[in-house]
Amino acid sequence: MSVMAEKSVYEQLGGEPAMAAAVEVFYRKVLADEHISHFFEDVDMERQAAKQKAFLTMVTGGPVHYSGKDMRAGHAPLVKRGLNDSHFDAVAGHLKATLEELGVAAPLVAKVMTIAESARADVLGR
Amino acid sequence: MAKVKHESDWYPLESGESVLDALLRQGVSIPNACRAGACQSCLMRAVAGTVPEAAQVGLKDTLRAQGYFLACACRPPEGTQLEVTGAEALRIPARIQALSSLSTSVLRVRLVTDSPLAYHAGQYISLVREDGLARSYSLASLPHEDALELHVRLQPGGAMSGWLAQDARPGDRLQVQGPAGSCFYVPGRPEQPLLLAGTGTGLAPLYGIVRDALAAGHSGPIWLFHGARTPEGLYLTSELRALAEQHPQFRYRPGVLEGGSRDVAEGALDVLIRAECPKPLGWRAWLCGDGPLVLSLRKKLFLAGLSLKDLHTDAFLPSVPTGQRSSDAGAR
Numbered sequence: 145m146s147v148m149a150e151k152s153v154y155e156q157l158g159g160e161p162a163m164a165a166a167v168e169v170f171y172r173k174v175l176a177d178e179h180i181s182h183f184f185e186d187v188d189m190e191r192q193a194a195k196q197k198a199f200l201t202m203v204t205g206g207p208v209h210y211s212g213k214d215m216r217a218g219h220a221p222l223v224k225r226g227l228n229d230s231h232f233d234a235v236a237g238h239l240k241a242t243l244e245e246l247g248v249a250a251p252l253v254a255k256v257m258t259i260a261e262s263a264r265a266d267v268l269g270r
Numbered sequence: 271m272a273k274v275k276h277e278s279d280w281y282p283l284e285s286g287e288s289v290l291d292a293l294l295r296q297g298v299s300i301p302n303a304c305r306a307g308a309c310q311s312c313l314m315r316a317v318a319g320t321v322p323e324a325a326q327v328g329l330k331d332t333l334r335a336q337g338y339f340l341a342c343a344c345r346p347p348e349g350t351q352l353e354v355t356g357a358e359a360l361r362i363p364a365r366i367q368a369l370s371s372l373s374t375s376v377l378r379v380r381l382v383t384d385s386p387l388a389y390h391a392g393q394y395i396s397l398v399r400e401d402g403l404a405r406s407y408s409l410a411s412l413p414h415e416d417a418l419e420l421h422v423r424l425q426p427g428g429a430m431s432g433w434l435a436q437d438a439r440p441g442d443r444l445q446v447q448g449p450a451g452s453c454f455y456v457p458g459r460p461e462q463p464l465l466l467a468g469t470g471t472g473l474a475p476l477y478g479i480v481r482d483a484l485a486a487g488h489s490g491p492i493w494l495f496h497g498a499r500t501p502e503g504l505y506l507t508s509e510l511r512a513l514a515e516q517h518p519q520f521r522y523r524p525g526v527l528e529g530g531s532r533d534v535a536e537g538a539l540d541v542l543i544r545a546e547c548p549k550p551l552g553w554r555a556w557l558c559g560d561g562p563l564v565l566s567l568r569k570k571l572f573l574a575g576l577s578l579k580d581l582h583t584d585a586f587l588p589s590v591p592t593g594q595r596s597s598d599a600g601a602r
Contacts, residue, residue: 168578171572175572187565189581
């Protein structure tokens with residue numbers, strides 16, 4: 145069976161250059177939020193930005209594929225430091241605000257938020 | 271167990287131990303300073319075996335291709351073997367041309383290399399003494415000038431700074447390794463506002479960068495903030511004021527935490543910057559000096575709207591004392 149694949153949100157937004165622009169907006173929001181900023185503090189800000197760009201690429205359906213196992217392993221140290229639903233909700237809120245600020249249409253924002261939500265259990269190690 | 275071969279002897283590594291720590295522990299003398307993968311003083315070359323990727327982070331492609339790596343960041347996996355040699359081939363012999371005081375705590379060291387050193391103003395080099403003692407210092411000079419200029423902070427009990435201040439004389443010979451670092455001016459967008467900020471001898475790279483930008487014809491505003499605890503910690507003030515008089519686009523702003531005056535602002539560096547440059551959106555910035563201060567300033571400027579690609583930092587790391595050596599903490 146062959147179906148014309150629907151364009152991903154990632155492609156509709158403009159691919160890699162769009163992610164490069166979005167990551168700075170998103171990173172500023174999480175760093176400025178004292179409830180979650182300690183999870184994002186990194187001596188190497190470029191490395192941290194690269195991680196977040198990979199995250200944005202993933203939730204928009206772009207060419208980054210994390211397995212549930214990767215998400216669990218990557219966030220396990222943060223879960224030990226107290227990462228919980230309230231932090232996940234805050235990050236999701238900043239993701240939504242970032243997309244809206246960049247003028248992404250509501251149906252596409254909803255699509256991205258659904259993908260992000262599907263990672264909740266793995267991120268929080270449940 | 272991993273093992274490493276150096277000058278015909280094999281040395282075992284403890285689990286997770288770096289090549290640098292293993293060699294030092296077993297009595298081999300290897301130049302080193304920050305032990306955090308930044309200063310590149312402990313550069314070595316692998317002649318056989320595989321170097322872990324992490325040990326080559328930050329090195330130029332030409333060095334990687336020749337097998338160079340940082341011994342402090344090199345942790346070979348269990349069961350592997352590595353044969354290494356020093357980086358002597360990369361060092362350029364140099365002699366001290368002049369030594370003078372810039373302030374009570376900062377020494378200006380001018381060096382002439384036997385062969386030309388290609389560098390950008392603001393990069394740093396490792397200074398290696400004949401006995402192997404190495405420390406990393408930023409370059410305050412411009413490449414076309416006849417000598418390399420370093421600003422050396424005098425550390426209580428500092429091995430290199432103490433020697434330079436008390437025992438070294440013009441004519442003494444040393445070796446220079448480098449340059450390294452990406453904190454420098456790249457020509458282009460001459461109208462873009464530039465923000466340079468640093469503390470202590472963080473002024474050294476900034477002094478090079480600002481003169482480099484002016485020489486390249488940068489026409490946009492250039493702000494230089496130099497912070498110190500007290501006015502005694504400021505230096506090159508008359509040179510920088512003279513530079514500002516020659517170049518109307520250049521503004522020099524010295525600041526201190528205590529003891530301010532009509533000419534020297536009083537307050538924390540980030541507060542002084544925010545007061546004069548409240549909206550640095552689209553600017554380019556260089557931040558040099560005390561590590562925690564540089565990192566905190568970078569975060570504040572990023573949050574204020576500077577893009578990460580326009581933020582260049584050189585956070586000075588203290589050198590790590592070894593058993594037989596007193597600390598040169600906060601060198602550069």
